[in-house]
Amino acid sequence: MSDDRLIVALDVPNVVAGMELANTLGDAVSFYKIGLGMLTGGGLALANELKQEHGKRIFLDMKFFDIGATVENAVRGVAQFDLDFLTVHGDPHVVRAAKEGASGKDLKILAVTILTSLDRGDLDAGLIKPGDVKELVLERAARAFEAGADGVIASPQEAALIRALPQAEGRLIVTPGVRPAGAALGDQKRVATPAQALTDGADHIVVGRPIWAAADPRQAALAILDEIKSV
Numbered sequence: 001m002s003d004d005r006l007i008v009a010l011d012v013p014n015v016v017a018g019m020e021l022a023n024t025l026g027d028a029v030s031f032y033k034i035g036l037g038m039l040t041g042g043g044l045a046l047a048n049e050l051k052q053e054h055g056k057r058i059f060l061d062m063k064f065f066d067i068g069a070t071v072e073n074a075v076r077g078v079a080q081f082d083l084d085f086l087t088v089h090g091d092p093h094v095v096r097a098a099k100e101g102a103s104g105k106d107l108k109i110l111a112v113t114i115l116t117s118l119d120r121g122d123l124d125a126g127l128i129k130p131g132d133v134k135e136l137v138l139e140r141a142a143r144a145f146e147a148g149a150d151g152v153i154a155s156p157q158e159a160a161l162i163r164a165l166p167q168a169e170g171r172l173i174v175t176p177g178v179r180p181a182g183a184a185l186g187d188q189k190r191v192a193t194p195a196q197a198l199t200d201g202a203d204h205i206v207v208g209r210p211i212w213a214a215a216d217p218r219q220a221a222l223a224i225l226d227e228i229k230s231v
Helices: 015-028 043-054 068-079 092-101 120-125 133-146 156-163 194-199 217-229
Strands: 006-009 031-035 057-064 085-089 108-112 151-153 172-175 204-207
Touching: 006 217, 015 043, 015 217, 031 043, 043 057, 057 068, 068 085, 068 092, 085 092, 092 108, 092 133, 108 133, 108 172, 120 133, 133 151, 133 156, 156 172, 156 194, 194 204, 194 217, 204 217
Parallel strands: 006 031, 006 204, 031 057, 057 085, 085 108, 108 151, 151 172, 172 204
Antiparallel strands: none
């Protein structure tokens, strides 16, 4: 029933709420994302329980960013837990350090390009160089691939452009900012529907609020799975 192209973001307060949601979704969902918001609420414990006891795939969304030695040590610590994906910022020195920390493990290092909640105005406020957001995402993706990233995180609006890069061959594209037709955008600004994101080249889509905030989360997940079956 499940399709691991759908990654459900467990953006809930703690491990108890996370496990309750996972139990509600049951066999409909096989892949979960656990991020910073859950870290102090038992996120690593939940990741291990879902992986080891329930056979789920786990995407740990930590977005590590620091000097190379610190990133390498942090990733080496995470890699011991036999999880599937880990995010770091897409700066080449960070990606290279993360790959070194994951050496010998199956942990995939995914490089964050530009957050899907940001637009050009946000980048200006952050003193990011001028230019079209899509072009900047493309440039950061190419540099991350060249530094050894196993994949990138980008909005679905950039998926097709990234997939066309020569460096993208054999690499993963994972897209948050995915919203079923008619769903509220929340804090996302660069979005697409599940089917569109996959059609444009994404390997996995990340969906959070439209599932966990739904009156019937399992039914919401099943509706998304039905949509992506045709892709």
